[in-house]
Amino acid sequence: MIGLPKFLAPKPKTNRSFFIELDGKNVEIFPKLNQRAKRLILRQNSMADGFKLTMPPRVSLAQAKRFCHQHASWMSGRLAAQGQLTCFAHGQFIPLRGQQYQLVFLDKLRGITEIHQNQIWVTGGADFAPRRLVNWLKQQAKTDIQIAINKYEPLLDVKHSRLTIRDTKSRWGSCSSSKALSFSWRLVMAPPDVLDYVVAHELAHILEMNHSAKFWQHVSAVCSHRAVSQKWLKLNGGQLHQIRVK
Ligand SMILES: [Zn+2]
Known part of the structure; x- marks a missing residue:
């Protein structure tokens, strides 16, 4: 994509990236060779839509895949934790301009969304x-x-x-x-x-x-x-x- 800083650009889906099945979902793994790495390291990627896999030299893709399967339960845990992350619901806190605000959903149907101190009041009920x-x-x-x-x-x-x-x-x-x-x-x-x-x-x-x-x-x-x-x-x-x- 033109016009994107590197860290904002979509992760290149290289020939090397592969999917492994976790809880019935395909999760993408992005291997990255690191000459100085001593061992395989799995990390969730910044967009949280897959995992980065740091590969030391002389590790084969087959070994890398085996490593991922061995760490499947860890990856499942990460993805499950993500499911519990903040969502737009009454009582939740969300950041706005770098500050935390608590969401207050009001049952009134008509009205406006507005900031009251450290709360954001939103009408319309949970729906x-x-x-x-x-x-x-x-x-x-x-x-x-x-x-x-x-x-x-x-x-x-x-x-x-x-x-x-x-x-x-x-x-x-x-x-x-x-x-x-x-x-x-x-x-x-x-x-x-x-x-x-x-x-x-x-x-x-x-x-x-x-x-x-x-x-x-x-x-x-x-x-x-x-x-x-x-x-x-x-x-x-x-x-x-x-x-x-x-
Ligand atoms: Zn740019």
């Missing part, structure tokens, strides 16, 4: 509140993203053509050759600087449709918190994707 909340979060994301666009466009001397807010699993933002920007609404849950950085990043792609040194110069020139935000996304981005709407 309609989650959908209403997502729509509200998308609107919040759009507002914050537009503010960042307004800030960075004059600084970079660029103009975008279109803005869309999506729920993309594989990336936080993208910029097409026609200067159309797209962002994940989940960015609004991250600390404000993170969303701000992703916007600067995608706008800089209007100048450079690659991740060359020149591209990073453009980003760094306008966004002083680039490195901190990149690190935050790398460490915590996956968790934002694990929050289930319903």
